C-alpha cells in the first residue's frame with residue numbers, strides 16, 4: 432500500500448504544546464511526518480536553527496514516525512524532494528484562515544499534487560503562539576503550561592544570555 436509522508440513546516444521559535452498537539456495528530460494519521468524548520472522566513476528568531484531543531488527532536492522523540500529537518504527555499508520544492516504529498520498546517524482560529532487559505536492555494540498552484548491538510552489543535556491551545564511564549568518568558572512569567580519542560584529551561588537560559 433502507498434505510504435504517505437507529510438511535512439509540517441514552521442519557524443518553531445520555540446515549539447509549544449500547540450505544535451506538539453498537531454504533531455501528535457499528524458503522527459497518528461500519516462506514515463511519516465517531517466517537522467521542517469524554515470530557515471528563510473522574514474522573522475528574526477530568538478533561537479538558532481540548531482537550537483530549534485534540537486528542542487523539536489527532544490520533544491518528538493517518542494513519536495517513531497516523526498523526524499525533524501530544516502529547509503530553505505520554497506516549501507513545495509522541499510516537499511517534492513522528500514516525496515511528501517501532504518503539507519500539515521494547524522488552524523487555531525478564524526484569524527489563521529485568510530493567511531492559510533492564501534498559502535495553501537499558492538502552494539497548490541505551484542505543486543498540484545501536494546495537498547495541504549489542516550488540523551485543529553485541542554481548544555486549550557487555540558490562543559497560543561511562539562511570540563506569546565517568548566514575551567511571557569522574557570517577563571519571567573511561568574510558561575510551563577505552554578511549553579515542555581525541556582523548552583522552558585532552554586528559554587530561561589537563552590533569555591539570561593541576552
Ligand code: COA
Pocket residue numbers: 440441442443444447448449450453469472474504505506507521522523533534535537538552556559560561562563
Ligand atoms: N500552536 C501554537 N502556535 C502555533 C500553532 C499551533 N498549533 N500553529 C502556528 N502557531 C504559531 C507559530 O508559533 C507562529 O508564532 P509566531 O508568529 O509567534 O512565531 C505563528 O503561529 C505562525 O506560525 P506559522 O503559521 O507556522 O508560520 P511560520 O512563520 O512558523 O511558518 C512557513 C510559515 C515557514 C510555513 C511559510 O512561511 C513557508 O512555507 N515558507 C517557505 C517559503 C515558501 O514556500 N513560501 C511560499 C508560501 S505560499
